Amino acid sequence: ERSCIVFLLSLRKSGDVEACLHFYHHMIDVCADKVSFYSLAIVVEGLCRKGEIERAKSLMNGSSGKGIKPNVVCYNSLLGALIRNGNFADVTDMLLEMDALGLDKNVATYTLLIDGLSKRDQVADAETYFEEMMRKEVEPDLYVYTSMIDGNCKAGKMRRACNLFDECIEKGLKPNERTYGALINGLCKAGQMEAALEMLKDMQSNGVDVNQIILNSLIDGYCRKGRLDDAVKMQAIIEKKGFELDSYTYSTLASGLCKLKRTNEAKKLLFVMEEKGIKHTTVTYTAMINISCKEGDLSEAKRIFHKMQIDGVPPSAVTFNALIDGFCKEGSLKEAQTLRDEMRKKNLAADVFTYTSLIHGHCIFGKVSDGLNLFGEMLEKGVVPTIVTYTALISGLSKEGRSDEAFQLYDKMIEEGLTPD
RNA sequence: AACCACGAAUUAUCGUUC
Numbered sequence: 001e002r003s004c005i006v007f008l009l010s011l012r013k014s015g016d017v018e019a020c021l022h023f024y025h026h027m028i029d030v031c032a033d034k035v036s037f038y039s040l041a042i043v044v045e046g047l048c049r050k051g052e053i054e055r056a057k058s059l060m061n062g063s064s065g066k067g068i069k070p071n072v073v074c075y076n077s078l079l080g081a082l083i084r085n086g087n088f089a090d091v092t093d094m095l096l097e098m099d100a101l102g103l104d105k106n107v108a109t110y111t112l113l114i115d116g117l118s119k120r121d122q123v124a125d126a127e128t129y130f131e132e133m134m135r136k137e138v139e140p141d142l143y144v145y146t147s148m149i150d151g152n153c154k155a156g157k158m159r160r161a162c163n164l165f166d167e168c169i170e171k172g173l174k175p176n177e178r179t180y181g182a183l184i185n186g187l188c189k190a191g192q193m194e195a196a197l198e199m200l201k202d203m204q205s206n207g208v209d210v211n212q213i214i215l216n217s218l219i220d221g222y223c224r225k226g227r228l229d230d231a232v233k234m235q236a237i238i239e240k241k242g243f244e245l246d247s248y249t250y251s252t253l254a255s256g257l258c259k260l261k262r263t264n265e266a267k268k269l270l271f272v273m274e275e276k277g278i279k280h281t282t283v284t285y286t287a288m289i290n291i292s293c294k295e296g297d298l299s300e301a302k303r304i305f306h307k308m309q310i311d312g313v314p315p316s317a318v319t320f321n322a323l324i325d326g327f328c329k330e331g332s333l334k335e336a337q338t339l340r341d342e343m344r345k346k347n348l349a350a351d352v353f354t355y356t357s358l359i360h361g362h363c364i365f366g367k368v369s370d371g372l373n374l375f376g377e378m379l380e381k382g383v384v385p386t387i388v389t390y391t392a393l394i395s396g397l398s399k400e401g402r403s404d405e406a407f408q409l410y411d412k413m414i415e416e417g418l419t420p421d
Numbered sequence: 422a423a424c425c426a427c428g429a430a431u432u433a434u435c436g437u438u439c
Contacts, residue, residue: 005425012426041426048427076427111428146429153430181430188431216431223432248432255433286433293434321434328435356435388436395436421437 001027001034008039012046020046021059032066041073048081056081072098072106079109083116091116104136111143118151126151142168146179153186161186175206181214188221196221212238216248223256231256247278251287258291266291280311286319293326301326317343321353328361333370336361352378356389363396371396387418 004027011020024043027035040063047056056078060070075098082090091113098105105113110133117126130148133140140148145168152161165183168175180203187196196218200210215238222231231253238245250273257266270288274280285308292301301323308315320343327336336358340350355378362371371393378385390413397406413420 002425009425038426045427071426073427080427106427108428113428115429141428143429148429150430176429178430183430185431211431213431218431220432246432251432253432258433281432283433288433290434316433318434323434325435351434353435358435360436386435391436395439 001036001039004035005038005042008042012042017043017046017050017052028063028066028068032068035068037068037071037074040068040070041077044070044074045077048077051081051085053078053081053085072103072109075103076106076108076112079112083112086120088116088120105133105138107133107138107141107144110138110140111147114144114151115147118147118154121155123151123155123157140168140171142173142176142179145173145175146182149179150182150186153182153189156190158186158190158192175203175208177203177208177211177214180208181211181217184214185217185220188217189224191221191225193218193221193225210237210241212243212246213248215241215243216246216252219249220252220256223252223259226256226260228253228256228260228262245273245276245278247273247281247284250278251284254284254287254291258287258294261294263291263295280308280313282308282313282316282319285311285313286316286322289319289326290322293322293329296326296330298326298330298332315346317348317351317354320348321351321357324354325357325361328357331361331365333358333361333365333367350378350381350383352383352386352389355383356386356392359389359396360392363392363399366400368393368396368400368402385416387413387421390418391420 008020008023011023020043024039027039040060044056044060047059060074064070075094079091079094082094110129113129114126117123117129126148130140130144133144145164149161149164152164161183165175165179168179180199184196184199187199200214204210215234219231219234222228222234235245235249235253238249250269254266254269257263257269267288270284273284285304289301289304292298292304305315305319305323320339324336324339327339340354340358343350355374359371359374362368362374375385375389375393390409394406394409397403397409
């Protein structure tokens with residue numbers, strides 16, 4: 001089977017899952033009793049990466065009937081695909097199925113769950129799984145710690161993140177570039193640049209080299225503080241180290257410049273990127289669109305929006321949000337609505353940014369009632385308003401003299417636990 | 422015995438000349 005596994009892996013690596021599946025069936029035809037869950041797991045993972053979850057499941061069922069029992073790795077592949085699709089309802093079912101089969105979660109299962117929950121802003125649930133794995137004596141490794149540190153950083157729980165970092169060292173684990181990267185990035189986002197630089201030193205003294213990703217985090221931290229000079233210094237360090245600036249570096253710097261209203265420099269930077277032959281992504285195109293919107297050049301924004309699609313780069317919800325906001329601020333509410341419909345056609349869900357921009361636009365152009373309708377719609381869809389949403393509505397209502405409603409909304413906002421700032 | 426399957430870090434979008 002060993003040589004067959006190597007072959008299966010190479011087929012999967014080449015992206016030809018069908019051939020992989022075919023060969024797997026061939027292996028079973030020739031000598032089913034020599035095929036193990038190892039081979040099955042390789043094919044299942046291949047199918048899952050292509051999003052073919054149903055086929056992966058039926059392959060597992062079929063193999064099970066032939067005496068090849070799917071193991072936890074097969075289930076991890078399925079779980080990974082479901083989590084990528086944001087399908088947590090099925091994740092729960094899958095976990096129950098594993099339980100029923102008596103399959104225990106391994107450390108990779110816990111990493112998938114902890115990471116998936118963290119990315120959905122459910123760190124508390126991630127912590128529950130972290131506790132569960134300790135209780136079941138599945139030793140958390142660096143992957144788990146890195147996910148936990150990252151999740152807590154993103155939830156603003158920097159103390160917890162730092163404690164986890166210390167804890168993993170106490171356990172004898174050696175933080176690697178990703179572990180340091182997660183913490184340094186968290187510190188940068190929290191505006192704690194001195195602490196971030198200290199971690200960087202600590203990292204280097206522990207024999208872990210700086211890499212591009214970490215430098216990009218630091219650049220982003222400086223950009224958020226408006227310290228473009230320091231950001232550019234980091235850029236010089238990147239180049240001195242022999243790294244190339246990548247599309248992350250460029251879009252970070254461009255958005256930093258844009259926020260300082262230095263839109264010309266921002267645009268120039270993205271042109272430099274193009275000239276260097278770095279390919280545009282959804283993010284870089286969106287940054288360009290946003291820059292044009294902020295300049296009030298909506299026709300240029302639309303031109304880029306079309307260009308990206310011709311280039312085969314798909315717009316994301318963020319792309320639409322940037323454009324919608326641009327049109328709303330200009331008072332082209334009709335155009336904004338059209339984009340919203342187009343979003344729907346592309347199966348992109350309107351999020352809190354979409355609604356807040358639309359609400360704000362309607363409120364400042366004297367259509368507060370439409371704003372309230374949109375507000376009702378977002379609540380219906382389970383989109384949670386933020387302080388920004390409420391501010392737009394409340395100021396719109398007050399301006400029209402509808403102060404009773406404004407106060408009502410204010411009270412509702414307080415009830416939701418939001419504090420005015 | 423060793424080896425081979427699954428998991429972790431960076432960028433874009435909303436209010437505040439009250």
